[in-house]
Amino acid sequence: MSTDHASKDPELIEGRPDEHRPVSDWATDFDHTDPQWATNPFPIWEDLRASCPLSRTERFGGAWLPVTQELVSTIAYDTENYTSRAVVVSETRPGPDDLPAPIGLAPPITSDPPFHHMARRLLLPAFAPKKIEALTDSTIAICEELLDEIAHMDAPDAALHYSQHIPVRVIAHMLGFPASDADIFRHIIHVVIEEGVRSEADDEGRIAETLAIDAYFDAQIADHVANPRDDLTNFLLDARLDGQPLAHEHVRGTMLLLLVAGIDTTWSAIGAALWHLGQRPDHRHQLVEQPEIWPFAIEEFLRAYAPVTMGRLVAKDHVLHGQNLSEGDWVLLPFPAANRDPEFLADADQVVLDRPENRHSAFGLGIHRCIGSNLARMEMTVALQQWMARYPDFSLSDPGAVTWSAGQVRGPRSIPVHLSPTA
Numbered sequence: 001m002s003t004d005h006a007s008k009d010p011e012l013i014e015g016r017p018d019e020h021r022p023v024s025d026w027a028t029d030f031d032h033t034d035p036q037w038a039t040n041p042f043p044i045w046e047d048l049r050a051s052c053p054l055s056r057t058e059r060f061g062g063a064w065l066p067v068t069q070e071l072v073s074t075i076a077y078d079t080e081n082y083t084s085r086a087v088v089v090s091e092t093r094p095g096p097d098d099l100p101a102p103i104g105l106a107p108p109i110t111s112d113p114p115f116h117h118m119a120r121r122l123l124l125p126a127f128a129p130k131k132i133e134a135l136t137d138s139t140i141a142i143c144e145e146l147l148d149e150i151a152h153m154d155a156p157d158a159a160l161h162y163s164q165h166i167p168v169r170v171i172a173h174m175l176g177f178p179a180s181d182a183d184i185f186r187h188i189i190h191v192v193i194e195e196g197v198r199s200e201a202d203d204e205g206r207i208a209e210t211l212a213i214d215a216y217f218d219a220q221i222a223d224h225v226a227n228p229r230d231d232l233t234n235f236l237l238d239a240r241l242d243g244q245p246l247a248h249e250h251v252r253g254t255m256l257l258l259l260v261a262g263i264d265t266t267w268s269a270i271g272a273a274l275w276h277l278g279q280r281p282d283h284r285h286q287l288v289e290q291p292e293i294w295p296f297a298i299e300e301f302l303r304a305y306a307p308v309t310m311g312r313l314v315a316k317d318h319v320l321h322g323q324n325l326s327e328g329d330w331v332l333l334p335f336p337a338a339n340r341d342p343e344f345l346a347d348a349d350q351v352v353l354d355r356p357e358n359r360h361s362a363f364g365l366g367i368h369r370c371i372g373s374n375l376a377r378m379e380m381t382v383a384l385q386q387w388m389a390r391y392p393d394f395s396l397s398d399p400g401a402v403t404w405s406a407g408q409v410r411g412p413r414s415i416p417v418h419l420s421p422t423a
C-alpha cells in the first residue's frame, strides 16, 4: 500500500541509537529501533506472522517479539508470567533495588497487581468522559490558534507546527504546568522514550538527566503545595491510598507517566492520520461528504497506525508457543502488529474509514489498558476535524522528507505539506 511507505534514509529517523547495527534477519535478530521498523514495519510483521510469530533477538540482552493478535493478547493478559516493572525495552534491566517497590517508576503503568489496581483506580475519575468533554472547547481553541499560525507559513509542517503542540498544551493545562515549558516536556519525552534513560541510568550523563527530570517535577509539586489549584497535580496531592497521602515518588512518577503517556502517543496518532490523509484524496473527500463516519474513521486511524508498542519483562521461566522464555528476558508487545493480523480482522492491511466492526488493541489489552483513551479520542477528533475544515485539499509536499520516530512510540515527526492544491 503506497501510504505505508516513507523515507528509508536512516538519517531521517529521530531518536535512533547510533550504535545499533542494521537488521538483516528479523526472525533471529530483530531491533525495533531499526530504520526499517520506523519507516515501514508492516511487511516485517507480515513476514514474521508467516514464518516466526514469536521471534527472538540477542540484542537488548535477549528479547522476544510476538506479532499475532493471539500472542500479543495472551501476554498482555498474563500478569503472572510477565511484569510491567520496566516497559521501555533497553540495553539494561532495572535491578531489584532500582525502583521503589511496589510503586515502580511510573505508576500505574509500571506497577503489578495488587498495587496496580489501587494506583489505577485513583486516577480514573480524572479521565472520566465528563471531565474530558469539558476540555473540548479549550482544545478547539488550541487547534484554531495553531491553524491561524500555519496559514502564514511558507513551509508548513503538519507534525512540527500542528500535531505535536496539541497534546503538549492539553496535558500541561491539565497538570497545571506552565505552557511555556513545552520544550522541557518534549525533552523529557525524548529522554524517557527514545533514549530509555530512566531504565538504564548507568552513566554520568544519564544519571544527570534523571536527576534533572526529578528536579523539574519536584519544583512543580512544591509550587502546587504552596499554591493549590484545581488541576491534576493537586488532584494527585490530595489523593489517598488506604487513607494515606501518596508517597512523593508515587506523585512524581504518575506526573511523569501522564506527561510521557499523554504527549508522544497522541502526537503520533494525529500525525499518522494527517500523513495518511495527505496522500489519500479519496479519503479526504469521503470525510467531507460523509461527516457521520468521523467516529469510525478515528477508530480506524487508531487501529491501522496504532503508535504504541509496550515492553514487559518475563517474571518466571515458562514455555510460550513452543519457545522457552527465561526470567529477565524482555518482551515487546506490538499492539500495532496485533491490529494488522489478518487472522483476526479481514483486510487488516487496508484503511477502511467506515469499518463497522473494529475491536482494535491500540489502547492495549488487560489491566493496563489506556486510562487516557477518552482524552486521546477527543484530541484526535478535534485536531483532525479542525484541520480538515480548514484544509480539506491539503497534500504531502515531499513524501520522501517525512521523518519517523524510532522505538516504542511510532509516529511521523515531520510532515511537510501543501495546504491547498498546487497549480
Ligand code: HEM
Binding pocket: 076, 084, 087, 108, 109, 110, 120, 171, 257, 258, 259, 261, 262, 263, 265, 266, 269, 306, 307, 308, 309, 310, 311, 335, 361, 362, 363, 364, 365, 367, 368, 369, 370, 371, 372, 373, 375, 376
Ligand atoms: C492515541 C493516544 C494513545 C495511545 C495509542 C495510548 C496507548 C496506550 C497503551 C497501549 C497502554 C497500555 C500499556 C501497557 O499495556 O503496558 C496505555 C496505558 C496508559 N495510558 Fe495511554 N495511550 C494514548 C494516550 C494517552 C493519554 C492522552 C493519556 C493521559 C494523559 C494516557 C495515559 C495512559 C496511562 C496512565 C496508562 C497506564 C494504565 C495502567 O497501567 O493501568 N494515554 N496507553
